[in-house]
Amino acid sequence: MTRLLIMVLMFVPALALQSQQINMSKVFAEAGQQTEVMLREIPLAKQGNAELVSPRSLDSGMLKLVASRDWTSGFFPGQLWFLYEYTRNNKWKKAAEQYTAYIEREKTNAGTHDMGFKVYCSFGTGYRLTREPRYKQVIIEAATTLATRFNATAGVIKSWDNRTRWKYPVIIDNMMNLELLFAATKLTGNKKFYDIAVSHANTTMKHHFRKDFSSYHVVDYDTTNGAILQKTTHQGYSDESAWSRGQSWGLYGYTMCYRETGNKSFLVQAEKIAAYILNHPNLPADLVPYYDFNAPGIPNEPRDASAASVMASALYELSTFSNNATIYRAAADRIMENLTRDYRSGIGENKGFLLLHSTGSAPAKSEVDVPLSYADYYYLEALLRSRKLKSNKSKAAKAKGSR
Numbered sequence: 574m575t576r577l578l579i580m581v582l583m584f585v586p587a588l589a590l591q592s593q594q595i596n597m598s599k600v601f602a603e604a605g606q607q608t609e610v611m612l613r614e615i616p617l618a619k620q621g622n623a624e625l626v627s628p629r630s631l632d633s634g635m636l637k638l639v640a641s642r643d644w645t646s647g648f649f650p651g652q653l654w655f656l657y658e659y660t661r662n663n664k665w666k667k668a669a670e671q672y673t674a675y676i677e678r679e680k681t682n683a684g685t686h687d688m689g690f691k692v693y694c695s696f697g698t699g700y701r702l703t704r705e706p707r708y709k710q711v712i713i714e715a716a717t718t719l720a721t722r723f724n725a726t727a728g729v730i731k732s733w734d735n736r737t738r739w740k741y742p743v744i745i746d747n748m749m750n751l752e753l754l755f756a757a758t759k760l761t762g763n764k765k766f767y768d769i770a771v772s773h774a775n776t777t778m779k780h781h782f783r784k785d786f787s788s789y790h791v792v793d794y795d796t797t798n799g800a801i802l803q804k805t806t807h808q809g810y811s812d813e814s815a816w817s818r819g820q821s822w823g824l825y826g827y828t829m830c831y832r833e834t835g836n837k838s839f840l841v842q843a844e845k846i847a848a849y850i851l852n853h854p855n856l857p858a859d860l861v862p863y864y865d866f867n868a869p870g871i872p873n874e875p876r877d878a879s880a881a882s883v884m885a886s887a888l889y890e891l892s893t894f895s896n897n898a899t900i901y902r903a904a905a906d907r908i909m910e911n912l913t914r915d916y917r918s919g920i921g922e923n924k925g926f927l928l929l930h931s932t933g934s935a936p937a938k939s940e941v942d943v944p945l946s947y948a949d950y951y952y953l954e955a956l957l958r959s960r961k962l963k964s965n966k967s968k969a970a971k972a973k974g975s976r
């Protein structure tokens with residue numbers, strides 16, 4: 574038994590318990606019912622403002638929509654694609670196509686690093702399922718735009734513009750946008766995108782992580798020589814704390830980078846991040862983290878279901894690469910069982926969101942203990958990943974039985 578396994582079982586006794594199975598078809602049927610509610614609510618919430626295209630959250634019970642330029646605009650189209658992937662019902666494909674089309678204008682928006690969140694979750698997921706040539710072109714154009722934000726001296730892609738506190742801020746979330754670049758190299762054969770993604774991941778590995786493999790939220794670079802100006806937070810409790818969603822972005826990002834490159838150092842990084850999260854004494858028994866692992870008022874701090882769903886999805890994928898597969902799958906199953914049982918909205922409620930109890934930015938007192946579209950997106954992605962793992966396992970068992 575590895576040291577990591579012993580530590581995980583010691584700190585997270587819940588993982589040693591018998592897993593309860595999720596009734597996948599029931600959960601997807603209910604997700605479909607909720608999404609139907611959302612599709613009825615969106616036109617009502619637009620109030621004639623055609624710029625508002627995707628749901629983001631609830632604000633005092635009212636549906637909060639965003640324009641395509643918002644970093645969250647791609648999640649709802651992605652959710653519709655996931656429903657299509659599970660059901661193969663064309664009604665979801667039609668809706669997904671409609672909501673994906675609203676995001677297309679972002680492919681030339683060079684003012685943000687959030688291109689992967691916006692374009693890859695929508696067009697990328699659509700392309701994976703349909704091989705639609707127009708989607709391929711959007712992915713390539715979006716990656717070309719994102720690449721303009723790369724600075725070769727610093728070795729990283731700039732996250733935010735026009736912020737007075739930082740010169741060249743790079744946030745851990747930016748790891749998620751690299752998937753779009755890897756896709757663009759596969760679609761074009763142009764290695765430039767791949768090289769930028771690898772440089773960003775390597776540089777982030779060097780500067781964003783502490784000795785315990787927790788990560789800073791924002792690292793500020795001097796682009797004249799690549800030096801680090803400051804390491805801070807924006808959405809976490811403090812500069813030296815571990816903002817939960819940031820830890821999940823890092824875990825997901827390095828797992829994805831290993832999938833795309835086969836570079837062992839990315840796998841090891843993902844395993845170390847997983848160990849930090851799963852061994853943390855402040856991780857609650859249901860494995861749905863508080864918004865920050867070091868929030869001072871724990872256990873009376875808001876949870877972040879979005880951090881949990883990103884984490885579960887990442888752990889399922891990491892389990893396919895790592896010798897710690899059993900631990901990661903058990904942890905992801907436990908998160909998904911708890912989200913499904915205790916964090917889901919009632920059917921017909923909350924304007925059609927799937928999960929409750931996420932936190933956008935606690936320090937800004939913004940979107941605290943609310944539904945968030947990205948919690949729903951990664952929850953469905955994690956369910957699909959779990960289904961795939963189960964089906965691979967039963968195929969392998971059948972093949973073994975027939976030998």
Ligand code: GLY
Nearest residue numbers: 644746808818933
């Ligand atoms: N990428 C912004 C966030 O995670 O809140």
